[in-house]
Amino acid sequence: MSRILVVEDERHLAEGLRFNLEAEGYQVEVVDTGEAALKVLRPESQPFDVVILDVMLPGVDGFEVMSEMRQRGQFVPTLMLTARGHPDDVLRGFAAGADDYLTKPFELAILIARLSGLLRRREWLRASMNPVTEPLAGPPALPDERFVFGDKSMYFDRLELHVREQVFPLTLMEANVLRYLIRHEGKPVSRKAMLEEVWGLHEDTDTRAIDNFIVRLRRYIEDDATHPRHLLTVRGVGYRFVAASLP
Amino acid sequence: MVAGRQKSIAFFIALGAGLICVIILLYVGWVLLNWRHGILLVLGALLMAAIVSGVVLNTIFLVREIRRNAQHDAFINAVTHELKTPIASIRLYLETLQTRAVDDAKRLEFYSIMVDDSERLLGTIEQVLRTGRIGVSSRRLNVSRIDLGGVIERCVERVRTLHKVSAEALAYRPGPPVTVVGDPEEVQAAVSNLIDNAVKYSGNDVRVTVETAKVDGNYVALRVTDHGPGIEKTELKRIFRRFYRVPGAVATRVKGTGLGLYIVRSVAKRHGGRAWAESEGPGHGATFVLKLPIVK
Numbered sequence: 001m002s003r004i005l006v007v008e009d010e011r012h013l014a015e016g017l018r019f020n021l022e023a024e025g026y027q028v029e030v031v032d033t034g035e036a037a038l039k040v041l042r043p044e045s046q047p048f049d050v051v052i053l054d055v056m057l058p059g060v061d062g063f064e065v066m067s068e069m070r071q072r073g074q075f076v077p078t079l080m081l082t083a084r085g086h087p088d089d090v091l092r093g094f095a096a097g098a099d100d101y102l103t104k105p106f107e108l109a110i111l112i113a114r115l116s117g118l119l120r121r122r123e124w125l126r127a128s129m130n131p132v133t134e135p136l137a138g139p140p141a142l143p144d145e146r147f148v149f150g151d152k153s154m155y156f157d158r159l160e161l162h163v164r165e166q167v168f169p170l171t172l173m174e175a176n177v178l179r180y181l182i183r184h185e186g187k188p189v190s191r192k193a194m195l196e197e198v199w200g201l202h203e204d205t206d207t208r209a210i211d212n213f214i215v216r217l218r219r220y221i222e223d224d225a226t227h228p229r230h231l232l233t234v235r236g237v238g239y240r241f242v243a244a245s246l247p
Numbered sequence: 248m249v250a251g252r253q254k255s256i257a258f259f260i261a262l263g264a265g266l267i268c269v270i271i272l273l274y275v276g277w278v279l280l281n282w283r284h285g286i287l288l289v290l291g292a293l294l295m296a297a298i299v300s301g302v303v304l305n306t307i308f309l310v311r312e313i314r315r316n317a318q319h320d321a322f323i324n325a326v327t328h329e330l331k332t333p334i335a336s337i338r339l340y341l342e343t344l345q346t347r348a349v350d351d352a353k354r355l356e357f358y359s360i361m362v363d364d365s366e367r368l369l370g371t372i373e374q375v376l377r378t379g380r381i382g383v384s385s386r387r388l389n390v391s392r393i394d395l396g397g398v399i400e401r402c403v404e405r406v407r408t409l410h411k412v413s414a415e416a417l418a419y420r421p422g423p424p425v426t427v428v429g430d431p432e433e434v435q436a437a438v439s440n441l442i443d444n445a446v447k448y449s450g451n452d453v454r455v456t457v458e459t460a461k462v463d464g465n466y467v468a469l470r471v472t473d474h475g476p477g478i479e480k481t482e483l484k485r486i487f488r489r490f491y492r493v494p495g496a497v498a499t500r501v502k503g504t505g506l507g508l509y510i511v512r513s514v515a516k517r518h519g520g521r522a523w524a525e526s527e528g529p530g531h532g533a534t535f536v537l538k539l540p541i542v543k
Contacts, residue, residue: 058500083331105335108342
């Protein structure tokens with residue numbers, strides 16, 4: 001049974017969410033402050049499969065909780081749920097490390113669909129995960145789960161990017177963006193296409209959110225982020241991934 | 248965004264100070280060169296005083312405008328939250344009832360939650376509309392004789408049911424019966440805001456007393472005392488400003504629009520009374536007083 005953590009200080013909303021998610025067959029825990037959320041998200045406590053995070057919380061707010069989680073190396077898929085729908089807020093949520101963002105009031109069916117989307121991706125990753133936990137020593141990962149370019153290898157199953165001796169943990173969305181670019185290697189990919197394919201967004205969302213992801217990915221995969229050689233900008237279109245390092 | 252505003256405030260203050268320095272330097276130079284011409288000296292002094300005060304005023308207004316914009320943004324955010332949250336909740340419960348099999352007990356619980364949320368929504372909307380009406384100074388008061396005790400009784404009762412607090416936790420000690428002249432709706436809104444605030448900010452430990460007493464023969468004072476978080480001395484006046492909310496943890500724990508006390512103060516003024524807050528500081532609770540003239 002998937003475990004969901006709901007971080008929401010509005011009691012009515014939290015209870016309504018709990019009722020619905022339990023009806024969907026999930027196991028639900030509700031906390032009402034950012035501090036409590038960080039407490040139950042400690043590595044030693046029982047892990048959650050997905051987190052629903054409100055922004056306007058008393059004390060530590062949702063954005064802070066989000067970045068604190070990611071800094072600690074916790075990459076549990078997180079959906080931010082908030083009344084603030086301004087593009088700046090949405091971008092701030094993604095920049096903090098959110099996997100998805102939904103504004104209040106929301107449609108129940110949409111919320112559940114997005115949650116199961118996040119869970120599904122996680123399940124896929126788990127299913128393709130190797131039973132051997134020793135890094136690099138076990139049998140080779142499935143071709144789609146590992147991608148080697150230059151002196152870097154991306155392990156999609158573990159959400160890890162190995163650059164020579166260094167290991168960078170990526171968020172689920174960062175990995176998905178990278179996977180999408182790798183699948184279309186050599187071809188330019190538009191921002192709109194990425195929004196549609198990776199996030200499943202069809203409305204006219206501000207496509208600058210993508211740029212934030214690219215900036216972060218470049219920090220990991222480029223030796224010199226100001227002169228990218230793998231993740232190239234295609235003026236007026238979007239981005240292009242090149243596996244072979246250009247001279 | 249906040250850092251940007253702080254920067255522009257600092258910039259304008261520095262610019263103002265810089266301009267004043269330049270003017271003073273120029274003037275001192277001019278005085279040194281032309282010390283023989285008496286009338287010109289006087290004229291120059293006057294002109295310079297005018298210019299300096301102009302620059303000072305301009306800087307003050309600019310800084311004030313920037314601050315006001317910041318507060319306005321915070322207000323829009325707070326109202327957005329206060330409007331959208333109950334709607335989100337009502338919608339969630341409606342969709343739940345629509346799509347799931349819900350047993351009778353749960354269904355009744357959901358109905359009462361939705362009623363509470365629509366109450367909250369209505370409260371926010373009324374608060375915003377009332378602020379708009381109070382802002383129009385030309386609007387005449389809809390005056391009649393009001394039994395203040397009755398108004399307080401009703402407000403206390405309403406807050407008790409709304410926040411589910413007992414009669415001991417929210418106690419009302421009526422003084423001698425008094426009649427005030429004013430707009431019943433506005434007076435009720437002011438009284439209600441004070442009691443509502445006291446309960447809201449008390450958190451889980453609600454110990455609020457509402458009492459009335461005659462003061463100076465011609466006035467009645469309604470005192471609402473709580474044992475909540477208390478108020479910093481420097482904030483006692485500011486909290487009555489429109490959109491103002493005390494910065495810090497308390498304001499994020501207790502949701503609000505920053506309009507309640509502004510309405511209280513405006514209503515008090517329009518009725519020839521006064522409203523103020525007393526507190527020994529953080530941790531010592533607070534007392535809010537609404538003083539209105541009485542008719543005999």
